[in-house]
Amino acid sequence: MSFKETAIYSIVKAKCPRCHEGDFFETSNPYNLKKFDKMHKKCPVCGEDYERETGFYYGAMYVSYGLTVGFGIAVYVVMVALMGFTEMNFIIIFAILQLLLMPVFYRTARLVWINTFVKYKGKN
Numbered sequence: 664m665s666f667k668e669t670a671i672y673s674i675v676k677a678k679c680p681r682c683h684e685g686d687f688f689e690t691s692n693p694y695n696l697k698k699f700d701k702m703h704k705k706c707p708v709c710g711e712d713y714e715r716e717t718g719f720y721y722g723a724m725y726v727s728y729g730l731t732v733g734f735g736i737a738v739y740v741v742m743v744a745l746m747g748f749t750e751m752n753f754i755i756i757f758a759i760l761q762l763l764l765m766p767v768f769y770r771t772a773r774l775v776w777i778n779t780f781v782k783y784k785g786k787n
């Protein structure tokens with residue numbers, strides 16, 4: 664199995680979970696703040712339905728929560744335990760990091776969520 668066939672490829676490259684060819688979001692730049700959250704309705708290459716059902720992406724909130732907690736623990740360990748920052752400095756810097764990384768976490772959570780339900784099948 665090559666890297667291109669893994670779900671990690673689809674998540675990192677923001678590609679269709681089924682064919683790993685079509686784009687998942689309308690823009691590849693998460694910091695295009697007018698369009699970072701706009702998704703294609705279907706895969707432009709294989710036609711996989713990205714909407715699936717009403718409210719499908721509510722589950723991505725739990726993924727986002729998990730990613731945020733994991734990221735928070737990692738930042739805490741690096742800042743407070745390894746670099747000697749105070750807890751208050753950690754809270755301020757972590758809040759700023761969360762704001763700056765929000766588009767990345769939003770998109771990653773949706774990609775992780777759909778990749779748990781749609782498996783790679785190649786290009787037909």
Ligand SMILES: [Zn+2]
Pocket residue numbers: 679680681682683684685706707708709710711
């Ligand atoms: Zn596709």
